[in-house]
Amino acid sequence: MARFESSSGVDRLWRFGRALATDPVETLLYLPEEWSQHRDHPVAYDVDTAWEEHLHGLLGAPWPCPEAPRAAELWGTVVQELHECGLAFGRHTYGGYSDADESLARAVRCVVLHRQAVVVVETGVARGVTSRFVLEALEQNGRGHLWSIDLPHPFRPGLHPETGAAVPARQRRAWTYIEGSSRRRLPHLARQLGRVDVFVHDSLHTARNTRFEMDRIGRILAPNGVMLIDDISTHQGFARWTRSTPGITTLVCPSADKEGLFGVVCADGRARPSTG
Numbered sequence: 001m002a003r004f005e006s007s008s009g010v011d012r013l014w015r016f017g018r019a020l021a022t023d024p025v026e027t028l029l030y031l032p033e034e035w036s037q038h039r040d041h042p043v044a045y046d047v048d049t050a051w052e053e054h055l056h057g058l059l060g061a062p063w064p065c066p067e068a069p070r071a072a073e074l075w076g077t078v079v080q081e082l083h084e085c086g087l088a089f090g091r092h093t094y095g096g097y098s099d100a101d102e103s104l105a106r107a108v109r110c111v112v113l114h115r116q117a118v119v120v121v122e123t124g125v126a127r128g129v130t131s132r133f134v135l136e137a138l139e140q141n142g143r144g145h146l147w148s149i150d151l152p153h154p155f156r157p158g159l160h161p162e163t164g165a166a167v168p169a170r171q172r173r174a175w176t177y178i179e180g181s182s183r184r185r186l187p188h189l190a191r192q193l194g195r196v197d198v199f200v201h202d203s204l205h206t207a208r209n210t211r212f213e214m215d216r217i218g219r220i221l222a223p224n225g226v227m228l229i230d231d232i233s234t235h236q237g238f239a240r241w242t243r244s245t246p247g248i249t250t251l252v253c254p255s256a257d258k259e260g261l262f263g264v265v266c267a268d269g270r271a272r273p274s275t276g
């Protein structure tokens, strides 16, 4: 989670006022999300500790994954590059949001690689760790494009220059960065693309926002498309969407540091999952 974090009432009010003056539309759109969190509650899942093997089974990819050493090396490179740029990295270091965890980054890379994805969409960039892992996989596949929708932290403008810092210039040809909230930008992008092979949700982790994004992408997910949804344990969005959507297989996966969970949705290859 993120947003106002644990600051004093006066500080929160000041940050809100500044955000309202800078970007009234996005700030007002954020208010229902803030209110909706009062109805969010943690969900207990059956966590799949062998998720990585099962994910490879669903993808029809070999296990143990021959790509594992390369993924570990890439993770080390990204952490080192961010460190060399003098940027913070890890849990709750982006104004209360977190950089991607190593397990999520690895899962994202394997899904794009093994599915040979061409159209990839993500929400939530921050310093760009998942973006980098997607773009590395697309580069290795030799084709494909990533569209990333991201609202730079509305209440922490000092973080904005860090947006996408993990993505090197040479990979930006295959990357379209779309600034704005998913609520504003995703419907148009979904209409424009018409089909998505892989979707990564890592933006605002409320039930309301997660379901909105899953609904929109679910309508255009390719027959063997995959969604990766971060931070599913703090609200009921993922559980409700997957329960009400036929034609999918799901996995609940622990983050590498065991602090959080992410979910995987694989379409069953026959038809698009209907809206949850």
Ligand SMILES: C[S@@+](CC[C@H](N)C(=O)[O-])C[C@H]1O[C@@H](n2cnc3c(N)ncnc32)[C@H](O)[C@@H]1O
Pocket (backbone or CB within 6 Å): 094, 097, 098, 099, 100, 123, 124, 125, 126, 127, 128, 129, 130, 131, 149, 150, 151, 152, 153, 154, 180, 181, 182, 183, 202, 203, 204, 209
């Ligand atoms: C958890 S961070 C993303 C981490 C990133 N995927 C990574 O790999 O490190 C969440 C990002 O989503 C942005 N964000 C917040 N609300 C959003 C919204 N409604 N739509 C799109 N992006 C949003 C945040 O400002 C932040 O940049």
